[in-house]
Structure formats: structure tokens, C-alpha cells
Amino acid sequence: MVEIRLADGKSVSAQEGESWQELANRLGVPAVAVLVDGELVDIRNPVRSGKDVRLLTLDDDRATEALRHTAAHILAQAVRRLYPGVKLAIGPAISTGFYYDFDFPQSVSREDLAKIEEEMRKIVAEDYPVERVLLPRAEAEELLRQEGETYKLELLSEIPDQEISFYRQGEFIDLCRGPHLPSTGLVKHFKLLDLAGAYWRGDATRVMLTRIYGTAFARAEALEEFLRWREEAKRRDHRRLGPQLDLFSIDNEGIGAGLVLWHPKGARVRHEIERFWKERHFAAGYQLIYTPHLGRANLWQRSGHLDFYREGMYSPMDIEGQEFYIKPMNCPFHISIYKTKTRSYRDLPIRYAELGTVYRYERSGVLHGLLRVRGFTQDDAHIICRPDQVEEEIRGVLKFALEMLRTFGFTEFAAHLSTRPVKYVGQPEDWDRATEALRRALEAEGLPYDVKPGEGAFYGPKIDVDISDSLNRAWQLTTIQFDFNLPERFDMTYVGPDGQPHRPYMIHRALLGSLERFFGILIEHYGGAFPPWLAPVQAVVLPITDAQIPYAQQVAEKLEEAGLRVEAWTRGGRSLGHQIREAQLQKIPYMLICGAREAEAGQVSLRLRTGQDLGPQPLEEAIRRIRGAVESRQTEL
RNA sequence: GCCGGCGUAGCUCAGUUGGCAGAGCGGCGGUUUCGUAAACCGCAGGUCGGAGGUUCGAUCCCUCUCGCCGGCUCCA
Numbered sequence: 001m002v003e004i005r006l007a008d009g010k011s012v013s014a015q016e017g018e019s020w021q022e023l024a025n026r027l028g029v030p031a032v033a034v035l036v037d038g039e040l041v042d043i044r045n046p047v048r049s050g051k052d053v054r055l056l057t058l059d060d061d062r063a064t065e066a067l068r069h070t071a072a073h074i075l076a077q078a079v080r081r082l083y084p085g086v087k088l089a090i091g092p093a094i095s096t097g098f099y100y101d102f103d104f105p106q107s108v109s110r111e112d113l114a115k116i117e118e119e120m121r122k123i124v125a126e127d128y129p130v131e132r133v134l135l136p137r138a139e140a141e142e143l144l145r146q147e148g149e150t151y152k153l154e155l156l157s158e159i160p161d162q163e164i165s166f167y168r169q170g171e172f173i174d175l176c177r178g179p180h181l182p183s184t185g186l187v188k189h190f191k192l193l194d195l196a197g198a199y200w201r202g203d204a205t206r207v208m209l210t211r212i213y214g215t216a217f218a219r220a221e222a223l224e225e226f227l228r229w230r231e232e233a234k235r236r237d238h239r240r241l242g243p244q245l246d247l248f249s250i251d252n253e254g255i256g257a258g259l260v261l262w263h264p265k266g267a268r269v270r271h272e273i274e275r276f277w278k279e280r281h282f283a284a285g286y287q288l289i290y291t292p293h294l295g296r297a298n299l300w301q302r303s304g305h306l307d308f309y310r311e312g313m314y315s316p317m318d319i320e321g322q323e324f325y326i327k328p329m330n331c332p333f334h335i336s337i338y339k340t341k342t343r344s345y346r347d348l349p350i351r352y353a354e355l356g357t358v359y360r361y362e363r364s365g366v367l368h369g370l371l372r373v374r375g376f377t378q379d380d381a382h383i384i385c386r387p388d389q390v391e392e393e394i395r396g397v398l399k400f401a402l403e404m405l406r407t408f409g410f411t412e413f414a415a416h417l418s419t420r421p422v423k424y425v426g427q428p429e430d431w432d433r434a435t436e437a438l439r440r441a442l443e444a445e446g447l448p449y450d451v452k453p454g455e456g457a458f459y460g461p462k463i464d465v466d467i468s469d470s471l472n473r474a475w476q477l478t479t480i481q482f483d484f485n486l487p488e489r490f491d492m493t494y495v496g497p498d499g500q501p502h503r504p505y506m507i508h509r510a511l512l513g514s515l516e517r518f519f520g521i522l523i524e525h526y527g528g529a530f531p532p533w534l535a536p537v538q539a540v541v542l543p544i545t546d547a548q549i550p551y552a553q554q555v556a557e558k559l560e561e562a563g564l565r566v567e568a569w570t571r572g573g574r575s576l577g578h579q580i581r582e583a584q585l586q587k588i589p590y591m592l593i594c595g596a597r598e599a600e601a602g603q604v605s606l607r608l609r610t611g612q613d614l615g616p617q618p619l620e621e622a623i624r625r626i627r628g629a630v631e632s633r634q635t636e637l
Numbered sequence: 638g639c640c641g642g643c644g645u646a647g648c649u650c651a652g653u654u655g656g657c658a659g660a661g662c663g664g665c666g667g668u669u670u671c672g673u674a675a676a677c678c679g680c681a682g683g684u685c686g687g688a689g690g691u692u693c694g695a696u697c698c699c700u701c702u703c704g705c706c707g708g709c710u711c712c713a
Contacts, residue, residue: 094711101710109641110707155713165713175713196708197640204709208640211708239706243648252704253686363638365709545670573669574676581674595672607673 002047007054014047021182023047024055031055032181033066040065042179044132058186059218068093070130070181071120071190071216072100077172078119079212083108088174089151089200089209096226097215101198103151104210113192113212120190127185128170132178140164144175151200189223190216193230233471238523239369242266245528245586247536248370248519258367258374260516265536268565269522270515272534274355276407276633277379277512284400286353286381291333293357297323302489303332312360330356331483331508334382335490343494348504349385349393355515356380370520377515383507384492390433390505394441394480398463401478401511402445405467408522409531409635412468415442415449418456425459426484434482434505435461459485469525477518480509529587529609531635532626539626540588541568541604542579544595551599555592555619562623564630584609589637590626592619608637 001013004023014023021043024031034041035054040062056063072091075098079086083104091100102108135143137156143166144152152175156164167176169184181187191214198211217223234240242248247266250259262270278288297316300306305313309328316323327333334352343350357377366372385393402413417438420431438461442449447465456462460482466474483506486492493501512518522530532538539559543552549570556568567588569579576593583591593605598616606614606622629637 090710090713092710092712107641111642152713159713177713194707195641198709199639200710201712202710204639208709210640213708257704364704365638542673544672547670575669575671576673577671578675579673584674591673593673597672605672611674613673 002049004047004049004053005051007052016046018047019044020047020055027055029055030057032058032186033063033179035062040179042066042132043182045179058181063181064216064218065093066179066181067187067218068098068216069176069179070184071187071214072098073130073167073169073172073174073176073180074120074123074184074187074190075100075116075192075212075214076102076174077123077169078116080172082116082119087151088149090155091174097193097213099211099213101200101209101211103207108195108210110195113195116212117192120192123170123184124187125185126170127183129183130180131168132180133166133168133173134163135166137162137164140166140175143173149175187216189218189220190214191223191227229471233473233524236471236524236527237369238371238520241523241528242369245536247523250369256374257364258362258372260370260373260375266519268536269530269534270519273512273515273518276533277355277404280400280404281353281381284351284396285349286351289334289337289352289354291330291337291354291356292327293359294324294326295332297325299332299336300325303486304489305329305332314359314361326359327356328358328360330354330358330378330380331382331486332490334380335486335492335506338384338492339490343384343504345386345494345496345502348494349383349389351381351383353379353381370516370523373514373516376517378510379512379515379518381509383509384487384504385507386494386502387433387505390507391437391440393507394437394463395444397480397507397509398441398445398447398465401465401480401509402447404511405465405477407633409525410467410469413447414466414468414474415447416452416455416464416466417442417449418452418462418464419454420461421454421456421458423458424456424484425488430484430505431461431482434484438463438480438482457481459483467521469521470527471524473524475521477513477521478509478511479513480507482506483508527587529589531633532589532629532637533631533633535587535589536565537567537586537588538565538630539567539590539592540579540583540586541566541592541594542576542583543568543570543572544576544593546572547596548594548599552594555594555604558619559592559623559626562627564623564626580607589629590622592622610637612637 002016003011003013005011020034020041024043031043033043033056035056036048036050037052069092072093076088076091079102085105087103089101089103092098140156144156156175164175165177166173167178167180192212193215194213196211197208200206200209215226217226245265246263248263249261251261281288305328313328314326316325337352338350355377357375359375362372362374383393419435442463462479462481464476465478466476468474487503487506492504494504496502541552541556543549549572552568552570556566559566580591587609589609591607593607598604602619603616604619604622605616608614
């Protein structure tokens with residue numbers, strides 16, 4: 001007998017060898033999968049004891065993974081029917097749906113997706129039961145060999161088990177771990193989305209397969225919502241909004257891929273970001289520094305970059321017989337400043353901050369608007385401190401980071417703590433102290449985090465903070481990393497109370513990541529409609545007829561005197577509706593409308609970007625409102 | 638880099654089964670002076686991404702090249 005404790009606290013007992021399906025039937029639950037102590041399990045599997053067992057029905061979000069996995073199999077089955085000779089690779093469920101990788105005998109394009117989807121609908125209508133089949137290893141191998149599934153054979157060779165699980169639906173059978181839904185008829189709401197190349201096992205030295213992406217949901221509304229979400233993401237794409245709002249451009253042919261041109265409006269946003277960033281850094285005890293873009297080969301030799309980071313660096317240039325490299329990182333320069341004199345324990349902590357522009361080689365195919373570029377400015381800083389200061393410093397940085405991100409309108413965070421990998425430098429005691437400091441800082445801030453064991457860099461443990469944007473997409477921004485490598489390599493020291501040299505701790509951190517990437521994320525988060533303090537143009541003055549042009553100019557001057565970024569649209573000949581539409585498309589937060597009545601009374605009619613009409617009011621009142629929103633750096637108008 | 642798709646006016650896009658290159662928006666000139674998301678008329682604007690080839694003739698077909706978009710393990 002097996003004792004099973006259900007989520008509602010009740011316990012049930014089941015026969016040894018009984019399946020979850022039989023148990024669910026006995027309890028009258030229309031379950032399609034099971035969650036046993038947090039692990040998704042196939043409903044056909046034999047029962048096992050568990051402390052927290054949930055029988056999942058189709059509409060349970062936690063069953064979605066099984067639903068999508070089954071959808072992937074239906075895709076593979078359809079492709080098999082339509083393209084004899086195709087070989088199957090892998091087809092998992094992913095966070096946004098599922099995919100399946102194929103080796104097609106012929107080339108397949110997007111236009112073929114409709115045909116494949118149609119075949120999938122037939123398979124759903126045919127409603128095959130999905131059976132789990134356990135085969136002895138030899139038989140499994142024989143089956144795959146018969147089918148010519150060379151990729152599956154490779155996967156099989158890596159499975160240690162002697163009994164191999166397959167899933168069968170109709171004429172289709174696939175090597176698969178599961179779990180799956182009980183039948184294909186349950187996959188009602190799905191759509192194929194995309195087609196792309198993907199290396200077998202993600203390895204660029206191996207063959208290129210064709211990957212078909214799709215998604216599936218239990219409810220039609222959820223699928224529709226997902227498709228709407230995708231459309232919205234497309235609409236907010238910073239690569240579309242950037243040129244549209246005249247924020248930036250990238251001239252691949254004229255200048256080079258991955259190199260960003262900041263137009264006046266984008267540069268204004270950047271300036272406001274930098275201004276705020278510097279103000280806060282000074283307040284937090286950082287010292288601002290500037291360092292060059294080039295450094296001699298021996299610098300990069302000593303830092304180890306030439307040994308470990310060469311593929312990310314550009315070829316050296318020759319200057320009077322000396323090799324120079326353009327910098328991929330700022331650290332060696334910061335360290336060089338530290339080393340210009342003897343440092344006392346009393347001098348620490350030292351916090352050097354720089355908006356440092358670096359250049360890194362990225363393969364052409366991975367470049368992506370502002371999010372992945374070859375030249376970018378890191379909001380970099382290095383904290384050099386004594387062992388007894390580590391904890392306070394880390395807490396300070398984390399708190400500082402969250403404060404800054406909140407000001408930019410991000411409120412949802414998730415952190416990751418990455419610990420010591422197998423290959424590492426430095427002393428284990430240092431690693432432990434550093435890791436503990438990171439952990440305690442996360443707890444002090446009440447930040448939810450997960451631990452990624454062994455995921456730290458070879459030179460130190462780290463915290464990464466992801467934000468989630470207005471479309472619920474996660475972006476990694478802040479990173480706080482210990483470095484036990486460079487202080488050693490550069491022999492950084494401070495003189496302790498004992499008069500002896502000691503090795504300081506060095507913490508490397510970036511809060512926003514890079515200004516380019518952060519700007520791209522901001523554009524998408526706000527859909528180009530920046531909060532007033534960041535908006536390149538904060539207000540626009542619109543004269544209703546040409547007679548109000550002089551008044552509009554006066555109004556604009558008043559706003560300028562109040563320190564606001566304002567445009568007066570005085571070219572004339574445009575209807576109010578036209579001007580409003582224009583201002584709306586440019587996402588200018590405030591529109592000050594001047595007609596004859598307003599000019600007469602020294603008023604303006606205030607319209608917000610949100611479409612809200614606040615009506616006529618004294619000019620001073622409008623200015624007060626706008627200044628208030630700007631100075632408080634609030635996200636609302 | 639690799640696989641698939643795509644490059645036509647400043648922008649969004651039509652189009653030609655190989656025969657003088659099209660619209661809307663934007664720009665410019667004029668008319669209109671207008672109350673909360675597009676007034677009206679006219680004009681200019683193109684090496685049809687680039688190079689080579691096939692052809693009487695290429696934006697269209699072929700080859701190469703440059704660039705863009707989607708993607709390149711969330712392990713069966």
C-alpha cells in the first residue's frame with residue numbers, strides 16, 4: 001500500500017502498481033497530470049508516496065507543460081505524415097509554448113506552417129489516446145534504428161536507464177520522458193508561430209536543424225490573450241519605436257553593425273538617466289572617474305583578458321610599435337587608479353564609478369537593436385574594501401540598485417545567487433564569506449531569490465537581479481560580483497593597522513547594465529511614452545489659429561524659464577486635431593492648447609497624453625502640475 | 638558564423654507570369670484660420686540594397702555580395 005497525502009490535507013492509500021489515472025478515476029477527479037511534491041508527473045505512471053500530491057485538471061496552469069509537450073508530439077506526428085523521411089530531434093515545452101526540431105529532407109518555409117497546423121488539427125480531431133510504452137533498451141534501440149531516427153539514437157545512448165519510455169499516439173511513437181496528456185483530443189487551442197534554424201544540441205559545430213515554434217493553452221481565451229500580448233510586444237519593439245520617435249538609429253552599412261547613434265531626443269533621455277545616476281552615486285559615496293578607451297597589450301595580459309576573454313576583444317592596433325587593445329571592460333583602469341598610491345585601511349571602502357564605454361565582439365547574428373550591441377556604456381563601479389566591510393557594502397549596493405530601478409518604474413524583481421563553480425580561483429574561505437554576504441543582503445532586502453549552485457564566474461560569486469517589465473518580461477539588469485582574481489593579478493594591497501600589506505576585496509557591479517540596453521528596455525517598458533522626467537519633450541504648446549502664435553511662444557518661454565523641455569508649434573496652418581494627433585504620436589506627456597479664450601485670460605487648456613482633457617486653467621497652475629510630476633520623478637502624469 | 642524569410646520614395650506598403658515605376662503619410666508651394674487623434678489643391682522625390690550574368694530588353698530569372706528579421710538546448 002502506498003500512502004498519498006493530497007494537497008487538501010486528506011490522505012488516501014493506493015495499491016502498489018496502481019496508476020495515478022486509476023486513483024484519479026476512483027476519486028472522481030478528471031485529472032490529466034499529477035504534481036507530486038512539486039514535480040510534474042505523468043498520469044499513467046504508477047502511484048508513489050508523496051507529502052503534497054495534486055491531481056491536475058486540464059485548466060490548471062501547472063498542467064500546461066504536459067499540454068504543450070503533447071502539442072509538440074502532435075506537431076511531430078503531423079510533420080511525419082507530411083514529410084516522409086524527416087528525422088526528429090527534440091521537442092520540449094518551453095515557457096511560451098513548445099517547439100520541435102526536425103531534420104527535413106527538403107527545405108521548409110513559413111508558408112508550410114498553415115499546412116502543418118491543418119494536419120495537427122486532424123490529429124486532434126482523431127483524438128488518439130496517448131500511451132506510455134516502456135521498452136527494454138535493446139528493443140528501444142532497434143525501434144529507433146528501424147525508423148532511421150539517428151538523433152533519437154544519440155539521445156538514447158545518453159540515457160542510463162534500462163527501461164526506456166516511449167509515447168505512442170496513433171501511428172506515431174516517440175522516445176520521450178513525458179509527461180503527456182491522456183489524449184490528443186485535449187489539445188484544442190494551439191497555434192504554430194515561427195520557424196527558425198537551430199543547431200543540433202545548440203552546438204555550432206553540428207548540423208543545423210529546422211525548429212518549428214508553437215504555443216498551446218487549455219482555454220481559447222488564454223491563447224488569444226497570448227497572441228495579443230505578442231502583438232503588443234511587436235508594437236512596443238524599440239527597434240520600431242526608436243526611429244519612429246527619432247531616438248536613435250543604427251547604420252549598419254555606413255557605420256557598422258551594433259554601433260548606436262543617439263539622436264538628440266534619445267541623447268536627452270540618456271542625459272537625464274546619467275544626471276540622475278551621477279547625482280545618486282555621489283550621494284551614495286561613489287567617486288566618479290573617467291578612463292581611456294584603449295590600453296596597452298601588457299595591461300590586458302596582466303588582467304588575464306588576453307588569455308580568457310580574447311574572443312570578445314577586437315584585434316590590436318599598432319601605435320608606434322606597441323600593441324594597443326580597445327577595452328572590453330573597465331576594471332583594469334579602475335585598478336590602475338587604485339594603485340597610483342599606497343592605500344591605508346582607513347581609506348577603504350573606495351568606490352569608483354564610471355559610465356565606461358566598452359567594445360566587445362559579438363557575432364553578427366546575435367546583434368539585436370539596442371539590446372545586444374558591440375559598443376556600449378556600462379554603468380560600472382568597483383568597490384574596494386576590507387573584509388570586515390564586505391557585508392555592509394553588499395547591502396548598500398543592493399539597496400541602492402533597487403531604489404534606482406524603482407525610480408525608473410520597475411517594481412517587480414527576482415534575484416539569483418550564483419555560487420562557487422568547480423573551477424575557481426581564490427580561497428574557499430573568501431568565497432564563503434562573500435557568498436554569505438550576498439545571501440544576507442538578499443534576505444535583508446526581502447528580495448525573493450533562487451540559488452544557482454556552481455553558476456558563479458571562476459573569479460567570484462554574484463547576485464543578478466532581474467526586473468519584470470510592463471509586459472511581464474524578465475530582463476537581467478543589476479549584477480553584483482565579487483572578484484578574487486584581479487586583486488591578485490594586479491597585486492592590489494592596503495596597509496592594515498598592523499603596518500602590513502593586505503589584500504582588499506573587490507566588488508564589481510553594474511546597476512542598469514549598459515545604457516544602450518537599459519534604454520531599449522525602457523522604451524519597450526513604456527512603449528515610448530516616457531514618464532515626464534525622462535521625456536525628451538515634456539510639453540508642447542499648440543495654438544488653435546495663427547492668431548495665437550505669439551501667445552504660444554510666450555507660454556513656451558514661461559515653461560522654459562521653469563526648467564521644462566518644451567516645444568511651441570508655431571509653423572501655423574495646422575488644425576488643432578492635426579497637432580494633437582502629432583503630439584500624441586510623439587508621446588509628448590503634456591499638451592498646452594492656446595485658443596483665443598486662453599490668450600485673453602492668460603490661461604492654457606491642458607490635455608494629457610493619456611487623452612484626458614483637464615480644461616482651461618491659469619498657466620501657472622499648469623506649470624506647477626508639470627514641474628511637480630517632473631521633480632518627483634513620478635511615472636504618472 | 639549558420640538555417641529560414643526579406644530588401645521597391647524619408648516612413649508604411651502596392652506592383653510587374655521580363656516591356657516607360659505606384660499609393661498614402663511625410664517634405665516643399667499655395668489656399669484655408671480651424672476647440673481636443675489627420676482641412677483642401679498642386680509640386681518635387683527612385684541606380685526597385687550592391688556587383689556580375691542570361692536576354693532585343695532585368696526591379697522581376699540566375700550567381701555572388703551587403704544588410705535586415707526570426708532563431709541557434711528552458712536537455713529525450
